Amino acid sequence: MISKNHHYYLLILSFLILIGCTSKNDNSFIISGTISNLEDDFIILSQLTNIQTNENRVIDTLKVNKRGKFNAVYFLEPNIYALTFTNNKTIQLAIDKGQHIKIVGNDLENLKISGSVDTQLLMDYEAFRKKSLKTLVTSIRNKIKNLKKEQSNENEIAKLRTLEVENYKIHLNQLTEFIQEKMGTSIAIYPTSLRWNSENLPILNKIVLDFESTHPNLAITKKLFERIELLKKTSIGATISNIKMPNELNQIIQLDSIKSKYTLIDFWASWCPPCRTESNLLNNLYKSYKNKGFEIYGISLDTNKERWLKALKNDNRTWINVSTLEGFKTKVSTEYAITSLPTNIIIDSEGKIIATNIHGEQLKEFIEKLFE
Incomplete structure (x- = not known):
């Protein structure tokens, strides 16, 4: 029969072995949390595989207990992940190695996410993007709607449509400035590439080179370089292939x-x-x-x-x-x-x-x- 002390030492040994394995595996992270009034008994974890076509691959289902608690350890490389609940509410996470993402809240509309500077940067970027879009583009669209209701001159509406397009270009430039000034080499850079354009190619190329220096072997590093190559195909001086x-x-x-x-x-x-x-x-x-x-x-x-x-x-x-x-x-x-x-x-x-x-x-x- 195994004594209590012996059993205790076995638990300690198992714990140390687990920590040792985790520390040797660079690509590990933890997702845990408590959402008080959550009705779900599981949450789907998926990985973003293609930003342009918005393709995702299901990784796992996290079990949720009756008190809304969940916890899981993953040995996956840094990437963009998402948690999807049964009501289709989705939380996007930018996860780097060694991070412990904690999600806490009373319901799905009031969640606090901590433990990942990359996820925070992604949320900051999204907040800035929405504000910039509202100021530069949505405001113009609202003016057009009002003019249409008033049956205003079509020439005036046409001018605003042109301004909308010009302002969208300014919006994209502002997003590039945000990435350059705020995001460093964060994992959160990958989803921003959806709105990159060839006009900012020199800046974006440097951002990707810097990203590679920090994350040389990641799948998303390769995807960022692929994005740069696509932008080169539509830059001034390039030759269009047959369509x-x-x-x-x-x-x-x-x-x-x-x-x-x-x-x-x-x-x-x-x-x-x-x-x-x-x-x-x-x-x-x-x-x-x-x-x-x-x-x-x-x-x-x-x-x-x-x-x-x-x-x-x-x-x-x-x-x-x-x-x-x-x-x-x-x-x-x-x-x-x-x-x-x-x-x-x-x-x-x-x-x-x-x-x-x-x-x-x-x-x-x-x-x-x-x-x-």
Whole structure:
């Protein structure tokens, strides 16, 4: 029979062995917490596997006891994880090695998360992003809604639509500044890459190089470099590879088949108000310069063919129009990291990019100078 003292020593030994194994495994973290009025008896833990397509992989189900307590140790590398409850409430976590994430609250709407500086940075970023978007973009959209109710002049609304697009670019620049100034080499940088653009490529490239120096062998390090490579494909000076997509008659139209001096590749959708407003400007440019060597290759990120075709007719989009009706899952959209609309790329006859994301009066002036 084992004595009580012997049993006690065995427990101590087991505990020390567990600590020893944990300390040798760099990729370990703990998730625990107490949510008083939680009705769930389990929580799903998943890992973000693709930021652009928002794909996640289920890792585990955390058991929750009757008092709302849960606790689990994981031997997984630093990454972006999420806890999902049965009511579809999701908490996103940026977890680095050795962290003990604690989640405490009386209900799902009032939770305090501690133990992870990376998760805190991610929450700070999201708070800043929402505030910036509200100030620069949502405020403009609200003005447009009010003007529509008042049946105001369409020209005034069109100007605000252009301002909305310009302000969104400022918004993206503000997000890049936040990452550069506040986030260092935090794991939380990975989900921010969804809103990176080629205009800030030099800054973003340095951010990724610094990230690699701290996290050289992580899966998300590789993904960040892949994101940089995608942005390089749409930066000025790069050459666009051939695009093959079906038009409204299901005929395959190749970008390489266009023999114009300059081609504007226009990413848009019928549900995008700024895109629809820009149709007027594109119409005027097309009429003025089509016979001088200007073409438009319109790529719709619609998912509904009827709405796409209706928009083509109503907006008089008489240039080349193509779509696979797969939305942002369209192959060319993922290949060129298109995450917002409208987005455009202007190429010369050799397929070389000479401008990206210029709209409104700036686009008009740029095209005019090309044909002076």
